[in-house]
Amino acid sequence: MxxxxxxxxxxxxxxxxxxxxxxxxxxxxxxxxxxxxxxxxxxxxxxxxxxxxxxxxxxxxxxxxxxxxxxxxxxxxxxSQHEVVRGVVSNYKVENSASRKESFKVNDVNFEYNNVVTPPYFFANRRYDEGVIKNGRYVAVFYVSDGRKNYITRLEFDSFQE
Missing domain, CATH: 1.10.287 (Helix Hairpins)
Structure with a gap:
């Protein structure tokens, strides 16, 4: 990874x-x-x-x-207690308006972020053109939750899987 x-x-x-x-x-x-x-x-x-x-x-x-x-x-x-979920990205969605909003799931854990609103110390896929987040990609997501939203603090991916 x-x-x-x-x-x-x-x-x-x-x-x-x-x-x-x-x-x-x-x-x-x-x-x-x-x-x-x-x-x-x-x-x-x-x-x-x-x-x-x-x-x-x-x-x-x-x-x-x-x-x-x-x-x-x-x-x-x-x-906070950092949680980890490992699995395949599913339900990857992108909404473009004044900013870029993305969401996806890994093993029924939802992640949603916005490239403008999300603070820079949380993952918001600001380098989206690199194509790391996509359906079918195996990832390990380390995150914290505030009870309403999951914030990604570390993201690993299988670089051999295309």
Missing amino acids: EIYFESEIAFSYFELYFRVFTLLVLFFSYNKVKAIFDEYVFIYFNVHFSIFWSLAIFFSIGYLISMLNKKSDFELVSE
């Missing part, structure tokens, strides 16, 4: 705490930053501080939310 995909996920609590700290500093230093902005930036760019401040808060909160999502995925991968 040849390894086709293996998840590499890491999470830094330092980075999360640093982002939370930065967001708190932004909130509590509004008046000081506004005074500096009005004195040095506004005269050159004629941009109101409220626009700058709103964008800074918006992007900081967005980044913080994405880090919290990554943290939950990291915990799912590191704390």
Whole structure:
């Protein structure tokens, strides 16, 4: 069996705490930053501080939310029991719209993913033109489940089978 995909996920609590700290500093230093902005930036760019401040808060909160999502995925991968299913791919389906959605079964275990929505540390067949996933191919799928969906963390395939 040849390894086709293996998840590499890491999470830094330092980075999360640093982002939370930065967001708190932004909130509590509004008046000081506004005074500096009005004195040095506004005269050159004629941009109101409220626009700058709103964008800074918006992007900081967005980044913080994405880090919290990554943290939950990291915990799912590191704390969950990894399961393995070995068998032949069946019911392989592809739906193309604004993104590529694929699904297949191995021994009655369903797998479904999307090349845009699925986080990069889970398998989403982003190199679909290589044809690794196809009906009849023998694979070994290592995955974790959150109770609703199975996330592929490692995929092996029989490279001699075409």
